[in-house]
Structure formats: C-alpha cells, structure tokens
Amino acid sequence: MSSESSLFGHCWLPLLLVAPLMLLIVLFFYVPVFQAFYWSFFLEQPFGGGSEFVGLQNFARVLSDPEFWMAGWRTIVFMLTASTLAVAVPLMLAIAADRKIGLSYAARNILVWPKGIAGAAIGVVFAFIFNPFVGLMAPLNALFPGLWNPGMDGTDAFVTLVAAHVWSGIPFNFVILLAGLRSIPPTMYQAAAMDGASPWRRIADVQLPLIMPQLFLTFVLEFTESITSVFALIDTMTGGGPGGSTTLLVYKIYIDGFRGFDLSGASTQTAILMVFVLLLAACQFVFLGRRINYER
Amino acid sequence: MVENARSINIVASILLAIGILYIVGPLYLTLSTASQSYEYILTNGLAWVPGTELFTNMAKVIHDTRIPVQMLNSMIVAFSNALATCALSFLSAYAIVYFRIRWAGVVFALILATIMLPLDIRVITTYQVASNIFSPLNAVLDVTGLNALTANMFGAPVHLELSVLNTHFGLVAPLVAHGTGTFLFRQFFLTLPKDLFKAARMDGAGPIRFLIDILLPLARPSVASLFVLTFLSGWTQYLWPLVGASTPDMQTAVVGLARLVPDSDGQVPDFPMIMAGAVLVSLVPLTMIALLQRFLVQGLVLSEK
Numbered sequence: 001m002s003s004e005s006s007l008f009g010h011c012w013l014p015l016l017l018v019a020p021l022m023l024l025i026v027l028f029f030y031v032p033v034f035q036a037f038y039w040s041f042f043l044e045q046p047f048g049g050g051s052e053f054v055g056l057q058n059f060a061r062v063l064s065d066p067e068f069w070m071a072g073w074r075t076i077v078f079m080l081t082a083s084t085l086a087v088a089v090p091l092m093l094a095i096a097a098d099r100k101i102g103l104s105y106a107a108r109n110i111l112v113w114p115k116g117i118a119g120a121a122i123g124v125v126f127a128f129i130f131n132p133f134v135g136l137m138a139p140l141n142a143l144f145p146g147l148w149n150p151g152m153d154g155t156d157a158f159v160t161l162v163a164a165h166v167w168s169g170i171p172f173n174f175v176i177l178l179a180g181l182r183s184i185p186p187t188m189y190q191a192a193a194m195d196g197a198s199p200w201r202r203i204a205d206v207q208l209p210l211i212m213p214q215l216f217l218t219f220v221l222e223f224t225e226s227i228t229s230v231f232a233l234i235d236t237m238t239g240g241g242p243g244g245s246t247t248l249l250v251y252k253i254y255i256d257g258f259r260g261f262d263l264s265g266a267s268t269q270t271a272i273l274m275v276f277v278l279l280l281a282a283c284q285f286v287f288l289g290r291r292i293n294y295e296r
Numbered sequence: 297m298v299e300n301a302r303s304i305n306i307v308a309s310i311l312l313a314i315g316i317l318y319i320v321g322p323l324y325l326t327l328s329t330a331s332q333s334y335e336y337i338l339t340n341g342l343a344w345v346p347g348t349e350l351f352t353n354m355a356k357v358i359h360d361t362r363i364p365v366q367m368l369n370s371m372i373v374a375f376s377n378a379l380a381t382c383a384l385s386f387l388s389a390y391a392i393v394y395f396r397i398r399w400a401g402v403v404f405a406l407i408l409a410t411i412m413l414p415l416d417i418r419v420i421t422t423y424q425v426a427s428n429i430f431s432p433l434n435a436v437l438d439v440t441g442l443n444a445l446t447a448n449m450f451g452a453p454v455h456l457e458l459s460v461l462n463t464h465f466g467l468v469a470p471l472v473a474h475g476t477g478t479f480l481f482r483q484f485f486l487t488l489p490k491d492l493f494k495a496a497r498m499d500g501a502g503p504i505r506f507l508i509d510i511l512l513p514l515a516r517p518s519v520a521s522l523f524v525l526t527f528l529s530g531w532t533q534y535l536w537p538l539v540g541a542s543t544p545d546m547q548t549a550v551v552g553l554a555r556l557v558p559d560s561d562g563q564v565p566d567f568p569m570i571m572a573g574a575v576l577v578s579l580v581p582l583t584m585i586a587l588l589q590r591f592l593v594q595g596l597v598l599s600e601k
Contacts, residue, residue: 007396008503014391018403021384021478028473029410031432032421039421093315096308099301103312110316112592113323116581118532118550121574124557125326128567134341170319175596199304228416232534236554250416257420258539266420274413281412 036274039267058268068269070244071252075227078248082162082230083222086169087215093170094177095203108178115171119164119229123236126164130156150238154245157238161246164233165226173218180214181207220284224277249273330354330571337567353572357556362544363573366552369464369541370531371580373548376468377530378523385477386519390507392478393485394493404482407475415470416535423539426466430456462546467537471530476599477522483598484518485511521595524588531581549577 008014040058042051062068093111097104114122129135130150137148150157184207192202208215231250234240240247240255247255249269257266325342331350332343357363388407392400415422425431434455437443443453460466488511496506512519537548544552556570585592 008394009396010503011397013503014395014397014400017387017391021388021407021472022403024384024469024473025407025410025475027425027429027432028422028470029413029418030406031425032418033413035421035424036418089315092311096311096315099305099308101305101309101312103309103316107312107316109589110319112589113319113582113585115592115596116528116532116585117323117578118534118553118581120534120550120554121532121577122322124553124570125322125574127557128329128571129322129325129342131564131567134337134564134567136342138341167318167322170315172596175593179597199301224412224414228414231416232554235534235538236557253420254535254539258423263420263424270418270420273417277417278412 033274036267036270039264040271042264044263044267054264058264059272062265062268062272067244067247067252068249071247071249074245074247075249078158078161078230079223079226082165083219083226085162086166086222086226087173087218089166090170090173090218091177091215094174094181095207097174097178098181098207111174112171114168117168119168119232120236122164122168123233126160126167126233127237130160130163150242152242154242157242157246160237161230161233164237165230168229169222169225173222176214176218177211180211184210216284220281223280223284227273227277326571326574329568330575332568334566334568338564343568349568350572350575353568354576356569357573357576361552361556361573362547363549363552363556363576365545366547366549367577367580369467369546370549370577372464373467373471373533373537374527374530376464377471378527380468380472381474381477381526382519382523384472385475385522386481386512386515389478389481389485390511393482394503394506404478407478410473410475411479419535419539422470422536423461426461426470426540427459428457429460430458462541462543464546467540467546467548468530470536470540471526471533477526480518480522480595480599481515484515488514517591517594518598520588520591521598524584524591525595525599527584528581528592553577 039051041053041055043054043058044051090111093107097107097111130137130148132138132141132149132151141147141149148156150160188206188210189202192206197205227248228250230248231254234246234248234251235254238246240251250273253266253269253273256262256269260266325344327350328343328346329337330353332347333349333352336343336347388403391397392404428434434443437446437454447453460469492510493506496510501509531548532550533548534550534554537551538554541547541551544555547555553570553573556573558565
C-alpha cells in the first residue's frame with residue numbers, strides 16, 4: 001500500500017503499541033469465544049466442581065429440547081420483523097429529512113436523541129406506556145376489556161418489544177442512511193429531472209440504488225444488533241413472558257447460565273448462536289454484497 | 297432547479313412529524329409522569345399534562361435508592377471506557393498503519409473480528425474469565441505440561457487467581473476489547489497524505505514525536521467522535537454490568553433503574569418515582585448529545601465507512 005521509505009522500521013515499538021489492546025481482546029474476546037466452544041463438549045459443574053468430556057451429548061441435549069427450538073424460532077421472527085422495521089422506518093425518515101423542508105433540521109437533531117437513552121431505560125418507559133391498566137391503551141381497554149394486555153397476550157408483548165427496538169435503533173440507521181443520501185451528487189438529480197423523472201420517481205431510480213451500500217450495511221449490523229441488544233428490552237419489559245412467548249435465545253442463555261447454573265447448556269447454546277451470527281453475516285456478504293455496486 | 301415538488305414535500309413533512317412524535321412522545325410522557333404524584337397516576341393513568349411533583353419524585357429517588365452512587369459508577373465506567381478505547385485503539389491503529397511489520401494485516405483482522413460477536417452473546421464465558429483473569433494462563437500451564445513440571449519440582453502446580461468481578465476495571469475492560477476504534481483511526485490515518493509522513497521524517501521526527509506532535513493534533517475531531525460514541529455506549533450498557541457487578545453499590549445506574557421496578561405483579565408500581573429515575577439516569581447522556589451532537593453524528597458515520 002505504501003513504499004518502504006514511508007514506514008517506520010522499528011521492531012519492538014509497534015509490538016508495544018498493539019500489546020495493551022491485543023491483551024484485552026485476547027483475554028475478553030478470544031478466550032471467552034474459545035471457551036464457549038470448548039465447554040460445549042464438556043459437562044461443567046457450577047462453582048468450579050470439575051468437568052467431564054461428553055463429546056456431542058450437550059448438543060444432543062440442547063437440540064432435542066423443544067424450548068431451544070421455540071426460542072430460536074422467536075429469535076428469527078424477531079430478527080426479521082424488528083430489523084426490517086428498524087431499517088425501513090429510518091429510511092423513510094432519512095429520505096424525508098434529505099429534502100429542504102421546514103421540519104428536516106429539527107428532525108436531524110431530534111432523531112439522534114435515543115442514542116443517549118439506554119435500552120433498559122426505554123424498556124422501563126415503554127413497559128409503563130404500554131401498561132394495560134394505567135398506560136396508553138387503558139382507555140381502550142376500559143371500552144373493550146382484554147383488547148390489550150402484554151402481561152397476558154404473547155403477541156402484544158412481542159409488539160411492544162419490536163416498538164421499543166425500532167425506537168432505539170433509529171439514530172444509528174437514520175444517520176448512516178442520511179449520510180449516504182447527502183453524498184449523492186446533485187448533478188444526478190438534475191440529470192434525472194432533465195429526463196423527466198418526478199421527485200417520486202427519483203426516490204426509486206436515483207436515491208435507493210445509490211445508497212445501496214449504506215442500506216446493506218445497516219441491514220448487516222441490524223441483524224446482529226436485533227439478536228443481541230434485545231436482552232435489555234426483554235429483561236425490563238417482559239421478563240421473557242408471558243408464558244415464554246418473548247424468551248429469545250440471548251435471554252434463554254442468560255437464564256440457563258446465570259439462574260439455572262447450567263454452564264454446559266448455556267455454552268452450547270452460545271456456540272450455536274455464534275455460528276448462526278457468523279453464518280448470517282457471511283451469507284449476507286456472499287448473496288447481497290456481490291450485487292451491490294460500490295462505484296459512484 | 298425549479299419544479300413542482302409540493303406533494304412529496306407534504307408527505308415528507310407528515311412523515312417527519314410522525315417520526316419526531318414517535319421519538320419525543322415517550323420522552324415527554326416520561327417527564328410528565330415524573331412530575332405527577334402516585335395518587336394522580338392511580339386515578340388518571342398516563343399523565344398527559346406535567347404536574348408539580350418533579351423535584352419531590354427526584355428527591356425520593358436520590359434519598360431512597362442507590363441511584364446517586366450508581367450514577368457515579370456509570371460516570372466512571374463510561375468515562376474510562378471512552379478514554380481507554382480512544383488511547384488504546386489510537387496506539388494500535390498507529391502501529392498497524394505506520395510501521396513496516398509483516399503481521400499488521402493479521403493483527404488488524406484479529407482486532408476487527410471482535411465487531412462480529414458482541415459482548416451480549418459471549419456473556420456466559422466472559423463472566424467466567426472475569427471471575428479469574430488468570431484462568432487462561434493456568435490452562436496454558438496445565439496443557440503445556442509446565443505445571444506438572446513445577447508440581448514435581450516445587451511440590452505444587454502454579455495456580456493464580458484474581459477476580460475482576462465487582463470492580464470498575466472488570467466493568468470496563470470487556471467493553472474496551474472492541475475493534476471499532478482501531479478501525480476508525482486506521483481509516484483516518486489512511487486518508488492523510490503520504491507526504492506528511494515523509495516531511496516529518498525529513499525533519500528528523502521519530503515515531504513518538506510524529507505520533508504526539510503531528511498525528512494527535514490532526515486526529516482531534518476523530519478522537520472526539522470516538523470519545524462521545526464510546527462514552528454513550530459505556531453509559532447505556534446493560535447485560536454486562538448486570539452480571540459483572542453483584543452489589544448495588546457497584547452496579548451502574550441503568551441496572552439500578554431497572555431494579556426500581558418491583559417484580560411482583562400485585563399493585564401498580566410507583567411509576568412517577570421510576571420515571572423520575574429514568575429522567576435522572578438519562579440526563580447525563582442526553583446533555584452530552586445536546587452539546588456534542590456534531591461529534592456523535594460524525595462518529596456514527598466514521599465508524600461505518
């Protein structure tokens with residue numbers, strides 16, 4: 001990338017510079033990742049009670065557990081609905097805010113606020129707003145009893161989770177997509193307008209194709225994000241209930257590991273979830289990434 | 297360019313209004329509920345109009361709960377996370393870009409891979425490592441047979457133990473083990489002109505001098521962006537502080553806030569007090585966003601280029 005003379009030639013200084021971060025990354029990233037896979041082949045006793053090699057028994061146990069499949073299925077449903085909405089809503093807002101209209105300045109400011117609100121904090125707030133007895137839906141519930149109750153109805157609980165997730169995902173996706181839109185050269189619009197494309201037509205034919213890299217990126221990150229960061233929302237809003245209907249895999253791993261002290265089971269599920277996340281990213285790069293033209 | 301874009305502008309305005317309402321609505325309801333009394337919520341439900349009890353409720357949170365000390369913890373965690381991430385990733389990106397080393401590509405790939413698997417996924421085993429940060433070393437000594445050797449020679453194998461659970465270091469370190477900062481600084485260094493480096497060399501600047509006198513002043517905006525970004529991420533963490541700290545006095549404010557909500561379903565919880573807690577906990581990051589929004593937006597864009 002650069003000629004020999006444009007680099008320093010020290011041998012021990014770069015090592016010293018990289019060492020602190022590398023040490024932390026090895027200790028708190030590579031060792032835990034390795035250990036999750038390692039433990040999935042052992043029966044670990046809690047509180048350091050020794051371990052025993054059991055081969056694939058942990059996987060057999062986890063994979064034959066219907067609870068695991070239910071949690072996995074809910075994870076996928078949540079990932080697809082929540083991340084689609086968490087990209088589509090900021091996309092519409094970004095396209096709107098890219099126009100020179102009165103509200104766009106205010107929107108660019110206000111729409112990044114959620115970045116400062118913790119997932120758990122907005123979970124607490126949404127749990128209150130959607131509370132069936134004192135919340136937003138309480139008047140409707142008084143008219144039609146049983147219409148809305150996230151504490152009893154799994155679908156209602158799922159909807160509140162998605163609403164909170166989209167809320168906290170807006171800043172990042174909005175900023176990225178808006179930056180993509182703003183980097184489109186104005187000549188493109190002018191050329192399209194000369195050819196008779198209306199503002200509506202230009203959304204589909206100029207803006208969307210040209211922000212494909214950003215759109216792809218937000219999707220890739222949002223898939224992982226929706227699987228992992230949902231923990232704070234579940235723990236504060238539903239506690240995995242009602243009847244396990246919002247127990248996603250990341251929450252089930254926490255419950256199994258920290259409440260049930262089933263370290264082997266939790267590690268095995270962690271290993272499976274890691275492989276899933278990595279495969280997902282790889283698939284997206286292979287199937288989606290290739291079709292996207294990064295040239296401008 | 298003059299053209300009739302009225303229909304699209306109307307639709308865009310409506311969309312933006314809905315978007316703003318979606319973001320501000322919950323925040324407004326939090327604030328208005330926090331300013332009402334418990335009795336008001338019991339009889340009227342959601343508070344659409346602000347009341348006069350805001351400071352009473354906040355005082356209740358400050359006196360009756362551990363939120364103040366927990367906010368101090370959050371401050372320490374968020375600040376050290378931001379500072380350590382900025383410093384360590386600046387140094388490692390510097391080594392990767394400006395030194396003739398063969399392993400630069402491998403190290404960068406190893407650092408970047410951390411972005412793929414967030415802390416929330418690997419929390420079980422990260423907890424195990426944090427409960428004894430020497431456990432990898434012990435395992436290495438066991439596997440390589442060195443421990444059998446020392447057991448023969450000195451009568452006992454080497455077994456070191458140090459838990460970082462329930463310490464500020466333990467709350468921060470796993471957050472710092474992340475590749476975004478290195479990625480951001482590497483991108484920034486690569487955009488700088490090559491001649492800058494050559495000119496500095498010609499004037500006799502060594503690696504340290506080049507780092508401190510030339511790169512650091514140039515990188516100030518990027519450092520600020522990363523600082524804001526990692527500060528906010530440190531403040532808003534939930535799962536790791538939840539398991540990494542077990543005593544209320546070590547927990548962070550966000551975890552403390554979640555603990556304000558009682559587990560039992562019996563009666564309606566004291567929502568005004570909880571909402572006052574939510575206001576308090578969100579005050580610091582929101583102030584930061586208000587003051588340093590330029591850097592936040594820049595950071596979000598830079599970290600994904």
